[in-house]
Amino acid sequence: MMGSTHRLEPLLNPASIAIVGASSDPARIGGMPLAHLTRFGYAGQIYPINPKYGEVFGLRCWPDIESLPAAPDLVVLAIAAPDVLPMLRRCAAGGVRAVIVYAAGFAEEGARGAALQAELQAYVATTDMVVAGPNAMGFANLNTQAHTSFASVFNTAPMQAGPGGVSLLTQSGNVCAAVYAIARRLGVGFSHFINTGNEACVDFAQYLEYLAQDAATQVCMGYIEELRDGPRFIAAAEAFARQDKLLILYKAGETDKGSEAVRSHTSALAGDQAIYQAAFRQLNIIQSQDFVQMAQLAHLADYRQRSAGRRVAIVTISGALGAILADKFIAAGLDVPTLPQALQQQLRAGIPDYGMVANPVDVTGNVVNDPGFVRTALQALAQSDAVDCVVIYAPGYLLDRMAGDLCAVSAAHSRLFVAIDTGAATTRERLRTGGVPVFEDIGVATAALAPFLLWQERRRRNRWPDLRHRPVPAPAALPHSLDEYRCKQLLARHGMPAAQERVATTADEAAAAADAIGYPVVLKVLSPGIAHKSEVGGVRLHLADARQVREAFVQVLASARACAPGARIDGALVGAMESGVAELILGVTRDPVFGMALTVGLGGVLTELYKDVSHRLLPVDEAMAREMLEELRAFPLLTGYRGRPPGDVDAACAAIAAFSRAVLALGSQVDEVEVNPLLVKPACQGVCMLDALVIPANR
């Protein structure tokens, strides 16, 4: 078994557990794990340690770690912060493999705590021990009942009867407990209950890595305030995807208020939500912002081997309920396609005139009088290649009458069938074990189904991980001076189309350049120190002849010198006056967690106001570039909106992919690269950079 060799194994699947600071009071943090270990039947060795007691919870209590008959796999430290480090040294001396530190009073509590944590971290790095926390609530392995937490939720939530495949991994102990309670209420069976605390030595990504290789874990529900190691997280998420496990993550810090509260909570700086969202999307991680939704998704994951996708057929006994469901599904990103004529005719054979056959399919209440038809209809929907998934919504007693047919059709076909019952069907469990998940509410069903079906679809098509592992472009050297011309040349080398342009250092050279390019032209001051050329009077448009170009050269340079007296001025750039359908902005910035992230939007002040931008981590190829453009609400402007000419979208996608290659080639030499605007010309006429900016890394 792979799992047996992972470094975190003694932490999460220990063969023996010692509790330092053991208590006989099940309400105290030194007593609660012992209460759970004994109550829920942990089969490994348990060593309570406390010189004050001879026995706790019917177990022999040892005076100190040195007196144990054998080194335990895992030691839980239920002791105060100042005592932790000395005890860690004793654990290491005793051959302990893993330690959990409950104590608060470390990095979350000001400079003194941070220093203590740094000391702990430095010490642990010199040992072979795996140390979880500090400021952590501890763990639970619900398959082995290895309880090492002081989470009182195990006192109140009912314990699962059999093994479970869902693991919880959170950066907050209270969130861990809250989600566990909610999910247990919904019957979710758990594997691991993990909260990471301050992550001094083991971070979120390392636990995720463990869960990816853990045979028991099929689903992980995670809660993130801030990731410390983006690349490791990405690798762990890829491992999850490779094994067809479902990863559902809640990223906190949506609003400033939330971020502020999270910051003061874990002293973590919440990163850019939009970049997290992009990363989750590229890794086919389901992002959730609701605990119930997470639990429902974990439940749905049991059905992930059935074939499914975004095109849903809705079968109901009421036109109104069908319409409501269609509205919700479409709003959540699913498709409710009109069924093919042949299929409609097949359905019409058993559906009265006032019913509907197009999708939603309203079989009407009368359908129960013709049970043979139900099976025929479901079979037809199971076999149609016009849909990927079938949702049946009927009040309890009607669902009960269809349950037999539903189970039979579901058994005979791999297509996913889903039932919604807002009444009180008695066949719910029969349906669930028959391969048909059942929801009790339309809202909850939609919130779980939509991301699940989109996940299903993407897991067959997600190419980013492959793309990410292709060799990076050969590194490009950064020129010493980065004026607009050189920035464009640098990007053009990787395939970004530049406008026809020449550098002029005199008015005569400028006129000659314009003659060669053809009128009208634009003339811009060329200076590596001036980023905003218009603001210094450094741009002149629509120059119609050589005289105007000469005049403009003189005026532009004079104005720039006057407004930016310190800046080195290398002359002017003369270029063709280009016009197009729309202007895009492409930018890459360095995210502190995830690295280079690309942003695409339409240029202009409204794009910013409407936050109409799309983000991706690099690399981005042409297909992903198209996805990004299509995500923009302003995308119709590129495809011929209201009689305007359509733009060259293919060329724009190619340019975005070229931009990605260029930035990867520049690598760590740059902090930011921006093309603003990229002019999109009419269809088949290409695109071109009108301005570009490269900001070198702060070396």
Added chain:
Amino acid sequence: MMGSTHRLEPLLNPASIAIVGASSDPARIGGMPLAHLTRFGYAGQIYPINPKYGEVFGLRCWPDIESLPAAPDLVVLAIAAPDVLPMLRRCAAGGVRAVIVYAAGFAEEGARGAALQAELQAYVATTDMVVAGPNAMGFANLNTQAHTSFASVFNTAPMQAGPGGVSLLTQSGNVCAAVYAIARRLGVGFSHFINTGNEACVDFAQYLEYLAQDAATQVCMGYIEELRDGPRFIAAAEAFARQDKLLILYKAGETDKGSEAVRSHTSALAGDQAIYQAAFRQLNIIQSQDFVQMAQLAHLADYRQRSAGRRVAIVTISGALGAILADKFIAAGLDVPTLPQALQQQLRAGIPDYGMVANPVDVTGNVVNDPGFVRTALQALAQSDAVDCVVIYAPGYLLDRMAGDLCAVSAAHSRLFVAIDTGAATTRERLRTGGVPVFEDIGVATAALAPFLLWQERRRRNRWPDLRHRPVPAPAALPHSLDEYRCKQLLARHGMPAAQERVATTADEAAAAADAIGYPVVLKVLSPGIAHKSEVGGVRLHLADARQVREAFVQVLASARACAPGARIDGALVGAMESGVAELILGVTRDPVFGMALTVGLGGVLTELYKDVSHRLLPVDEAMAREMLEELRAFPLLTGYRGRPPGDVDAACAAIAAFSRAVLALGSQVDEVEVNPLLVKPACQGVCMLDALVIPANR
């Protein structure tokens, strides 16, 4: 009692009920109401009618309506469509006051059904009877147990123990049953269960009118596919608001697919969602798109006499949970204000350093060790004028320890306290009866609380109903010819600011006008037949002198004549070349349900793409105009975005209110009025119409 006199009283609160087509089978539509009437203990007289039986459900069965000993208040017709009309005549002859028609086969089923319904309608109009349906599932009065429906949900959902104050009013029987089942699961107590069917004689608004005056009804949950009588609906909703009753409405037809399904279901044309939304907002109706949310809101309504509003203090035992809650509340439109320093200091006295006092307030798990502090903290929050409502989120066992203090503080203060428990608190019922609603989930709590708190706030401030009842402006006569100049003059009479402009019929007049106005000027062709002047070359901007004006006059008229040969051309309009900060579009269209509706947005193609517009029914005053502008995501463009000069927002609001007055004065003479654009000049410099269009009613 007012209720006793309402026309629908015999339908919804009958003293005696006859069932024509009675059956002894409780599964048949003629048996089910009898089963429910007898099982749930209806105290009035019940007359089963069917010549085939002597007795059903232990009741004497009568051969026909003529043989009854007394005229029943209400007759339920469980008979087929063709038999309905003759039976209605017999009911009228027998002195029956009200009838429910179950039968399908009317307007929802093609032309023949529509004709049958028209006949029914015409006949009923000649009688004094109130007739519900056809194609309806029937009603239930859960306070009197007057069951007149064949809804099987009463067989499966548990019957409430005592009286209820929530009424259901839906345009779909299946939705009525589905919401009832969900709400009963959540313990909601009902008054009326009403579904309107085809609304041949009694429409949604009339039922709503009944519920407004019904003493038992405190809350109405409604489901609308299409309103037939907008003004009556508005009046009924106003009556609801006047009596401080809560109205929660679900409007179907969000997407095309949904509308399509709804259309084929009830043969209703779903109106414009945005206008419904505007009307709901102006009437302080809570719009919901989730059955569970509706039920939770109905539950919250029990607490509506407590003082509450949008500024929420969050008290929790976990920084992470506080942050999550703050995020959700803010995203849902609530405020989580930073608490005043003095209050923070008060709280800090009992909260350790690693807790938070700013809001969210993280009292930390340690708080339970200091129970006196809990009460002090809650009291301080109950009295602070910096918040309107306090939400406590703690896992079950901690909530249990706070429950006593919570109830005590809630009893001593009118402020609304709300508890969220994702664990298993045993004090939930104690809290609820102590005036503290308890939610089991953060998502559900947010979905219910946010609209409820905003409703609370608006019910104190909603001025639209008053505004609506003010006298309308004196009618303005519509000139025969409506060219741009006359349209502007018409609107200017009501206070809309026009730019400085003159009409010229010759090139010389145009030059003279320009000289008088001052250069540069704009010259536009003046023709009542040409709406889109630019498209016929009918506009020239930036004219700098008299020569250019003369040339432009000739060219513009020639071009317009060439492009629009049939149009009457009255000359040209010469105006000052105005410039400003932003351009607005104001438009009024006639909604088929609600009448005149005003739309405000920023001009330009992106506004349309981003659907960044605000709607209101007329009349709109300056304060409402400001709300509309503030709703626009592009509003920052008017207030000085990124160094741009701020616009004259006051003048824009005044102009919008003037526009509303002008349109009301024009009244039924016009179908559409548009000012596009209204130029907003820098602060204190006003606004002016650059173009205007009045489309007369299709007389």
